[in-house]
Amino acid sequence: MSDNPGDHFYYNDAGYRYNNGSYDPQRLTSFADFLQGPNQDYNSLARAFGLQPLGSDAPELFSPFEDINPVKQEIAAEGANNEGFNNRNGEGGGNGHDNNYNQVNTAGNSSISSSSGEGGAEEESSKCKKEAAQGEDGGESSSKKQNKLKKQGEKKQREPRVAFMTKSEVDHLEDGYRWRKYGQKAVKNSPYPRSYYRCTTQKCAVKKRVERSFQDPTIVITTYEGQHNHPIPVTLRGNAAGIFGHHHHHPMMLAQPQPSIVPQTFPPPEFMISHIMNINQVGSTATTSTPDYPQGRSSAQQQQFHDDYGLLQDMLPSVFFKPEE
């Protein structure tokens, strides 16, 4: 949707300051579980991040599990009941939170006319996927493109999407995977374009979209769709493999030397993404062995994890999910 997610960003109020910065394995577990399994339910991730559900206020973003398959729905329901997600504290969200870092907020950029104009809800939901195409080449030539094989009508439902908002100057964040850009389109109501990427690994259909929030240009919104069915290519430095592991490098060192909006405070967001991807990776491929976080780690490692997570928190202005496109 065009609806630039920016139109609904109250995420800043969501209190992502995860449990006051204290370590909460429970939540970490949740977070990791979410990333690992195929059962990504939106609320669980939110929970993991200590986010408010945004339920009533932003149904279009957070809501519904309608598009998710039955199994996931159950999970979702469970989670919902379980922990009440509805306890949004305050309505307009409001409660400020103000992080240490200068919450940019682009006050100036008030072009947020958003609501005013069309913004209005605008749903959109497009589940469109091209594909079938079937060209009638009836007439003439010109059939250049289409004419692909067409599977019988499978609807090709789309995979759940998970999006991250990250404060960063660079649009395309390093996340350990290789991507090939296959398109770019202007985003309605936004001066910033949206880029489309596909995982370059064969057989892997994961896609990713990157766009900059027009409400707060310091934030980039990265949306992933699908799950990788292969390991992270081991070519990049700062590669997730090193993050937890064996090495004693401080995460900061693994980070890419790219400019950050708030250099003195923030490590490049690439690190964060890698971190997330690492967790994701560990679970998906392998084995049911022990997860690579908290348990079974030395206290130093746990501490490290804790620190990393803290950074991660700072890097992530928030997280949100869009069940329906």
Place this chain on the structure above:
DNA sequence: CGATTTTGACCAGCGC
């Protein structure tokens, strides 16, 4: 010279 990006054409839903 292969891999990737650029960029306009195309395509499929959707609302009207």
Place this chain on the structure above:
DNA sequence: GCGCTGGTCAAAATCG
């Protein structure tokens, strides 16, 4: 049907 829109294709351009 028409036009808009998000998403994708693919030929040409560029990169490494």
